[in-house]
Amino acid sequence: MTEDSIVEVRGLNHWFGTGDARKQAMFDIDLTLERGSFTVLMGPSGSGKTTLLTLVGCLRAVQEGSVRLLGHELHGAGAAELTSLRQRLGFIFQAHNLHESLTASQNVIMGVQVRPGVPDALAEAAAARALDLVGLSDRMDYLPANLSGGQKQRVAVARALVGNPALVLADEPTAALDKDSAAEVVDLLKRMGATRGTTTLLVTHDNRILDRADRILTLEDGRIVKREGAQGR
Amino acid sequence: MTRLLQRLMGRLPIGWLQLTHKRGRFAAALAGVAFANVLVFVQLGLMNSLAAATLKPYEFFQADIMISASDANALAEGGNVARQWLLQALADPDVVEGMGLFVGNVPWDRGGNSISFTTFGIDPSQPGFVAQGVSDGLHLLEVQDAVILDRLARGLPVEEAAGIRPQTPLRFEAQDRTLSAMGTFVGGGGFGGDGFMLTSDQTFLSLFPSRSSAAPDHILLRLRPGAEVAATVTRLRALISDQSLRIRSYEDAALEDLTYQQTQRPTGVIFGFGVLIGVLVGLVIVYQVLSADVADHLREYATFKAMGYGPRFFLGIVLEEALVLGLFGFVPGVLIGAGILALMGAVTTLPLGMTPDMAVTVFVGTVVFSALSGVIATRRLAAADPADLF
Numbered sequence: 001m002t003e004d005s006i007v008e009v010r011g012l013n014h015w016f017g018t019g020d021a022r023k024q025a026m027f028d029i030d031l032t033l034e035r036g037s038f039t040v041l042m043g044p045s046g047s048g049k050t051t052l053l054t055l056v057g058c059l060r061a062v063q064e065g066s067v068r069l070l071g072h073e074l075h076g077a078g079a080a081e082l083t084s085l086r087q088r089l090g091f092i093f094q095a096h097n098l099h100e101s102l103t104a105s106q107n108v109i110m111g112v113q114v115r116p117g118v119p120d121a122l123a124e125a126a127a128a129r130a131l132d133l134v135g136l137s138d139r140m141d142y143l144p145a146n147l148s149g150g151q152k153q154r155v156a157v158a159r160a161l162v163g164n165p166a167l168v169l170a171d172e173p174t175a176a177l178d179k180d181s182a183a184e185v186v187d188l189l190k191r192m193g194a195t196r197g198t199t200t201l202l203v204t205h206d207n208r209i210l211d212r213a214d215r216i217l218t219l220e221d222g223r224i225v226k227r228e229g230a231q232g233r
Numbered sequence: 234m235t236r237l238l239q240r241l242m243g244r245l246p247i248g249w250l251q252l253t254h255k256r257g258r259f260a261a262a263l264a265g266v267a268f269a270n271v272l273v274f275v276q277l278g279l280m281n282s283l284a285a286a287t288l289k290p291y292e293f294f295q296a297d298i299m300i301s302a303s304d305a306n307a308l309a310e311g312g313n314v315a316r317q318w319l320l321q322a323l324a325d326p327d328v329v330e331g332m333g334l335f336v337g338n339v340p341w342d343r344g345g346n347s348i349s350f351t352t353f354g355i356d357p358s359q360p361g362f363v364a365q366g367v368s369d370g371l372h373l374l375e376v377q378d379a380v381i382l383d384r385l386a387r388g389l390p391v392e393e394a395a396g397i398r399p400q401t402p403l404r405f406e407a408q409d410r411t412l413s414a415m416g417t418f419v420g421g422g423g424f425g426g427d428g429f430m431l432t433s434d435q436t437f438l439s440l441f442p443s444r445s446s447a448a449p450d451h452i453l454l455r456l457r458p459g460a461e462v463a464a465t466v467t468r469l470r471a472l473i474s475d476q477s478l479r480i481r482s483y484e485d486a487a488l489e490d491l492t493y494q495q496t497q498r499p500t501g502v503i504f505g506f507g508v509l510i511g512v513l514v515g516l517v518i519v520y521q522v523l524s525a526d527v528a529d530h531l532r533e534y535a536t537f538k539a540m541g542y543g544p545r546f547f548l549g550i551v552l553e554e555a556l557v558l559g560l561f562g563f564v565p566g567v568l569i570g571a572g573i574l575a576l577m578g579a580v581t582t583l584p585l586g587m588t589p590d591m592a593v594t595v596f597v598g599t600v601v602f603s604a605l606s607g608v609i610a611t612r613r614l615a616a617a618d619p620a621d622l623f
């Protein structure tokens with residue numbers, strides 16, 4: 001593993017179900033994500049994009065093969081190790097998944113407070129900056145119910161980025177957004193890569209995003225069938 | 234409030250925010266907790282009052298040891314004891330004095346209402362057996378058909394009781410005799426009778442012609458100062474050949490009576506069950522609210538899990554909610570409970586009321602049981618799988 005690779009996947013296989021219903025969803029995946037890179041994952045529905053994301057994101061146990069994330073082997077790692085690794089990731093889901101009872105700013109603070117010992121004032125300042133970054137400094141104290149779909153997704157982006165994650169995993173984050181908001185979110189992620197070295201792995205069907213990617217991987221039936229763009233495997 | 238909690242917990246008070254976000258549900262939950270509290274308070278109040286009423290008559294007398302029939306679970310219950318055992322007990326070097334105690338129920342029919350007096354027949358020449366405050370009027374009982382009355386008896390008008398003096402006795406008919414109330418003492422209505430009456434053993438026997446001076450209901454013994462009660466009890470048990478008799482220290486007799494009232498008599502058992510049901514109602518309400526709340530927020534919790542929050546964080550949220558419900562439900566609960574007890578006390582003249590002890594007990598119980606419900610409710614959290622979020 002080189003100094004600069006954030007993720008290294010080797011010979012990854014994954015199955016769902018048991019007994020007769022057991023079905024393989026990932027076949028011998030090899031993949032490396034360099035620090036600061038912006039990788040787009042494409043492929044038809046059911047091809048395994050989300051499965052790959054959840055395996056890399058410590059949300060599913062690795063069954064066979066190796067996934068190294070930030071220098072940690074995920075195969076066989078314990079629950080506590082996975083939980084603390086997740087604190088260094090940023091997740092953006094297709095649905096915004098904001099907490100309805102928390103204001104925009106409080107939702108973003110949750111992304112900071114996951115690490116113990118962060119003073120309130122620091123967390124609040126970081127949340128304010130992150131919301132400013134996504135253009136929502138005038139909506140800090142709004143509850144999600146009072147925000148538009150695009151605004152909610154931008155709060156979710158701010159929440160994912162506020163903790164300065166090493167790796168952002170995003171699953172169709174722009175599906176619910178109009179053209180301009182989608183472009184904004186992607187540009188934001190790209191900028192973060194350039195300025196803070198944040199690595200992004202993003203699943204999308206959205207052609208508008210493709211020309212911004214460093215690299216495009218295409219999955220089909222659980223296999224990587226095409227690698228376009230920059231370096232390596 | 235949010236700020237304060239944030240300061241206290243070192244994180245956003247998610248539980249508080251979550252609960253107060255749905256005001257209707259929050260109010261209903263608090264009402265439920267308050268209701269459970271009121272239920273427990275009323276039953277506890279009744280239990281306390283049963284205890285107070287049971288122990289009250291024991292306070293009228295002073296004794297070290299009490300000898301009763303085997304079936305005499307309470308002062309006014311069970312068979313009698315032969316006086317010969319009193320004489321035998323006096324043979325013990327530590328026993329200095331003994332007195333037969335007679336107990337019976339004397340109804341005073343006052344036309345409209347009837348006052349039922351739990352009546353004690355004692356020997357007025359043995360004032361050492363009678364507690365201070367009661368003993369003042371003891372000499373008055375030497376006169377035949379003289380009694381002293383409980384001035385707090387239920388149904389006895391205050392002004393009527395206040396007028397009772399040796400010079401102006403209150404005469405009334407009971408058990409086909411004319412009794413003269415020469416003085417008063419402080420007792421109070423209980424669960425068994427409306428009040429108490431003290432009379433001489435002679436007057437008692439004329440009120441109850443079927444009773445015999447040779448067989449009082451209980452025998453009270455006083456020991457020489459410094460004598461060991463437990464050791465004397467043991468010696469008396471060996472000395473007295475009737476092994477069926479209950480020979481106990483006076484304190485034990487009172488406490489055994491109380492245990493009997495609370496665990497064997499229907500009233501006591503019902504009050505005990507009432508407390509249990511109140512606790513269960515509270516437990517179920519808090520559990521329902523918390524587990525519904527967890528179920529409603531599975532997506533949010535799964536998101537927090539994905540973000541790297543661990544099990545302790547979620548337990549913290551649910552416990553926080555449990556404490557908020559317990560605390561905020563307790564406040565109206567204790568106020569309403571105190572009001573209801575005061576009202577019931579006024580209506581029944583039972584010694585009913587909120588005591589600091591009760592409030593503290595119920596408060597601690599509410600918090601502990603709320604937390605317990607919270608811990609049970611977190612089992613549902615396992616259903617929050619962040620892998621399902623994508």
Ligand SMILES: Nc1ncnc2c1ncn2[C@@H]1O[C@H](COP(=O)(O)OP(=O)(O)OP(=O)(O)O)[C@@H](O)[C@H]1O
Pocket residue numbers: 016017025043044045046047048049050051052
């Ligand atoms: N929890 C699960 N249990 C059983 N099978 C699953 C589960 N999750 C995914 N699968 C199966 O694994 C395969 C890959 O699914 P995955 O969700 O990764 O596809 P995807 O590329 O993300 O599709 P989409 O574009 O529709 O989101 C599919 O055949 C799917 O049916």
Ligand SMILES: [Mg+2]
Pocket residue numbers: 049050051171623
């Ligand atoms: Mg998917």
